[in-house]
Amino acid sequence: MISHNALLKRTWPVIVQYAEAHRKPRWVPVAKSKIYRIPKRPEITEEERIELLRVNNNYKTQMRAIRRFYHEEMIKEKSTRESSSSEMSQKLEADDWQRCVEINDKWNAQVALEREERRKKELAKMEEYALARMEAKDRELKERIEKASQEIRKQKELSKTFITPENLDAAIDHALANPVDYNFAIDLQGNQYLGRESPAIPPKHKTTPKAV
Amino acid sequence: MPFMKGRAPIRRTLNYLNAGKLVLKDRIKIFSVAYNIFGENNSGAKDFVFWYLPQIQYKNPDVQVATLKNLTPSPFIKCYLDDGKKILIDIDNKSKEEILQHLLNTVGKSRDVLKAEAVAAEKKDNPANFGVGCERPCICEVYGQVPCPGVVPLPKFMRGKYKNQNA
Numbered sequence: 001m002i003s004h005n006a007l008l009k010r011t012w013p014v015i016v017q018y019a020e021a022h023r024k025p026r027w028v029p030v031a032k033s034k035i036y037r038i039p040k041r042p043e044i045t046e047e048e049r050i051e052l053l054r055v056n057n058n059y060k061t062q063m064r065a066i067r068r069f070y071h072e073e074m075i076k077e078k079s080t081r082e083s084s085s086s087e088m089s090q091k092l093e094a095d096d097w098q099r100c101v102e103i104n105d106k107w108n109a110q111v112a113l114e115r116e117e118r119r120k121k122e123l124a125k126m127e128e129y130a131l132a133r134m135e136a137k138d139r140e141l142k143e144r145i146e147k148a149s150q151e152i153r154k155q156k157e158l159s160k161t162f163i164t165p166e167n168l169d170a171a172i173d174h175a176l177a178n179p180v181d182y183n184f185a186i187d188l189q190g191n192q193y194l195g196r197e198s199p200a201i202p203p204k205h206k207t208t209p210k211a212v
Numbered sequence: 213m214p215f216m217k218g219r220a221p222i223r224r225t226l227n228y229l230n231a232g233k234l235v236l237k238d239r240i241k242i243f244s245v246a247y248n249i250f251g252e253n254n255s256g257a258k259d260f261v262f263w264y265l266p267q268i269q270y271k272n273p274d275v276q277v278a279t280l281k282n283l284t285p286s287p288f289i290k291c292y293l294d295d296g297k298k299i300l301i302d303i304d305n306k307s308k309e310e311i312l313q314h315l316l317n318t319v320g321k322s323r324d325v326l327k328a329e330a331v332a333a334e335k336k337d338n339p340a341n342f343g344v345g346c347e348r349p350c351i352c353e354v355y356g357q358v359p360c361p362g363v364v365p366l367p368k369f370m371r372g373k374y375k376n377q378n379a
Contacts, residue, residue, distance in 0.1 A: 027376035097239075100318040104301055107314055111302040115286065118253065118305060 223266045232267025234312060234320045236275055242292035243268065243319075246280035253305040257287035260308040291319055 044052070163171045185193040215221065222228050236243060245265070247257035261279055269277045289301040289311075299319065303311045321329075342348045352360040368374040 027372035029377050096322075097237075101299065104299060104314075104318045107318075108300070108302045111304050111306065115253070115302075115304045 220262070223263065229267055229270035232264070232271045234264070234268050234271060234315055235326060236268075236272050236291075236319055237321055239293045239295070240275060240291045240319055241294050242276045242278065243272070244278040244280060244290045244292075245287075246284040246290070247287040247303075248282050248284065254287050256305065256307040256311060257303050260303070260311050263308060264312055289315070 181194060184195065187193070215224075245257065245261055247261060248254040249258060265277065265279070268275075286302070286304045289303055291299045291301070293299070301311075301314065301318070306314075339347065342351045342353075348354070350360060351357050352363070358366070365371075
């Protein structure tokens with residue numbers, strides 16, 4: 001829109017035309033002359049009123065029916081579209097799940113197989129270990145028995161020289177007959193020098209104390 | 213929990229949690245792992261629980277994640293579905309990477325699905341949007357905003373009819 005100032009300063013006469021709504025702006029209050037004016041109510045005869053009521057009622061009923069028809073149709077259409085798509089997606093999902101379950105079954109079977117193999121190997125290893133241990137135990141037991149029997153044999157050998165009540169007198173006689181003198185001197189070579197109570201023996205001769 | 217304390221505190225960082233790849237399918241409601249802490253065949257399951265379970269929990273806030281420690285002869289994962297079915301995954305003698313890959317192939321959402329979901333989530337992501345196809349058709353539904361003048365008349369100081377009466 002051209003400003004007021006521009007219009008005043010114009011050199012050539014210009015004609016500006018623009019269409020406006022031919023009514024008061026909304027914020028302009030009621031005209032002073034019309035403040036107390038009360039518009040007259042339209043006069044409608046009773047017949048006309050009844051007729052208008054009938055026509056209007058008819059119109060409203062029919063419009064409502066049409067509106068409802070279209071509304072319901074829209075809902076129906078929407079629901080069918082949704083259900084078909086959801087059915088499709090459900091089927092797809094079920095297929096996908098089925099596929100996943102198959103993959104998983106295959107994996108489980110594979111794992112079970114591997115585990116069986118591993119178990120077998122472990123069992124074999126355990127058996128081997130147990131056998132080795134049993135063998136070691138047996139060997140040890142055998143060794144102990146061997147050692148014990150050797151000891152027994154040795155003791156049996158020795159038992160021939162033991163002094164028993166039967167040969168006690170003989171042993172005493174023997175001891176009395178062969179007195180042993182421990183009261184001897186010894187030199188660096190281990191030679192014994194007997195003396196005093198036992199007869200002296202030349203130094204080169206080595207004597208050992210007799211066990212009784 | 214202090215930030216840099218404990219074993220492998222990287223597991224609690226947001227970057228690590230967000231990097232988790234396994235997003236479980238919607239029908240899975242409970243995810244349970246049974247494993248032992250000893251034995252060579254359990255080491256993969258143990259590491260899986262140690263490294264990947266935080267990520268799974270973070271990425272699946274609506275799924276119950278349970279662990280059953282030292283209660284089983286051989287390690288396994290069991291998922292309970294919304295229709296009462298179960299799926300059992302044997303993870304005996306498998307490394308944690310193998311387990312995760314297998315889970316991605318079976319109970320996890322595929323990459324395409326995830327991408328589509330991300331796009332769908334992004335669209336209605338901005339809660340400030342309003343209008344057709346948004347969460348609310350009109351800004352006037354927000355508390356504190358001016359109601360539509362068709363529903364509730366504007367206050368008089370906003371209406372020209374009254375504002376300009378004395379002008």
